[in-house]
Amino acid sequence: MTRSLHDRIRSELEAAILSGALGPGDRLPTERELMARYDCARMTVSKALSTLTATGLIERRRRAGSFVAQPRVHSMVLDIPDLRHEIEARGQRYGFALIRRETRLPSGSSADEMQLAGTGSLLAIEGTHCADGRPFAFEERLISLAAVPALAEEEFRGVSPGAWLLHHVPWTEAETRIVAVGASESLAKRLDLPFGTACLSLERRTWRGSAGITQVRQYFAGSTFDLVARFGPAG
Amino acid sequence: MTRSLHDRIRSELEAAILSGALGPGDRLPTERELMARYDCARMTVSKALSTLTATGLIERRRRAGSFVAQPRVHSMVLDIPDLRHEIEARGQRYGFALIRRETRLPSGSSADEMQLAGTGSLLAIEGTHCADGRPFAFEERLISLAAVPALAEEEFRGVSPGAWLLHHVPWTEAETRIVAVGASESLAKRLDLPFGTACLSLERRTWRGSAGITQVRQYFAGSTFDLVARFGPAG
């Protein structure tokens, strides 16, 4: 367990911040002071301070110095669940039941669909993720066949389109919106819930570069599912 | 707009990955090859590659080289909103109305409360975040007075406890659970919604080290609020 020096410097400064010994707005020693304290080259302390900057723990200003950053609430890491994994972790059997599958042109009235389709057409899929044969989540998905031509022949027997895509198509950007909705009549039927039950809706769009790959809306019964986001120190 | 060289190297490699020219598992040039290509010192390419590693775009292995990482689904960055900021960004006036405030001992039947309180007592707060005077979110909060003694005298006139804590107490770890719930009778009254309306509930716990600071549950009308999580290349 011989740690690198820059990592030791980083963790000692970090400890001072997290313990409260250094509070938001407080000034850290300058690079040159740290060089003297740790008897090392400037690149070494620079690396430690750069890491703290990347983590958001400090902010650096020329001429002024390095300062403990104001704590940020904004960004936490959200674990987007892999449903198969989630269900099997509960000791239940996972299944995906395909309800509808259709190749069609994008609707001219939907800018979203036009943009996703590009010059090609769309694969529209509806299906249910099941746990021990009972509906767990319902999803409506559109996939750009221009972006994923290999998909036209895929059957999706037991494997969900999301899992298939994940293993075949690299994506670079994604966005997820999370809202609460009351179950419509058709959704209530799909999920075997009373009409109006509060459900969590995840709407996710995925791109590779500027080309859209897929967009999906998934619905979960609010009481059977929750999302967790975490923020904590690395390591 | 004179960019640094390491940033140019980083962005050129990043472009190759995001365009698909380099796919998951592909090997990148070695540091020494990049030194020759860009005619620079090894520290410079090292910095570019370190940044790509930190972003999760590549993985590096000794003796083997640097490789494009497999795309990750799991973690996306969730923007936990600052409600005041959110509301003011809509051009509305923000307000926090304190409904209840009470100092009490933790309930012996709640392990959560016992752990949060530690050796001290709890400040229990209920209040409503308002936009233009109309209820926007309702929150129930517990704060550990052992962790935040300065709080006992705070009045919370117009400023929400969350905003106050954020500026006075550095936290190091946080966890947020997101679920959908139907509005109970009392919640419906608080938010001025019909009974049973689907609402988004955020439950957040915050720690400094192993000491709990606060836990809060916030409720939003599902139709008036959504959370967004993103993953994409920095910059």
Next chain:
DNA sequence: CAGTGGTCTAGACCACTGA
């Protein structure tokens, strides 16, 4: 065991900016 990345040195010049 040879080639890769990880770390570190002891300098240097520069851009920026707040005392």
Next chain:
DNA sequence: CAGTGGTCTAGACCACTGA
């Protein structure tokens, strides 16, 4: 305008590990 951080050089020794 002096002090800070940002960047970069041209080396060096080492740890690791897969061909």
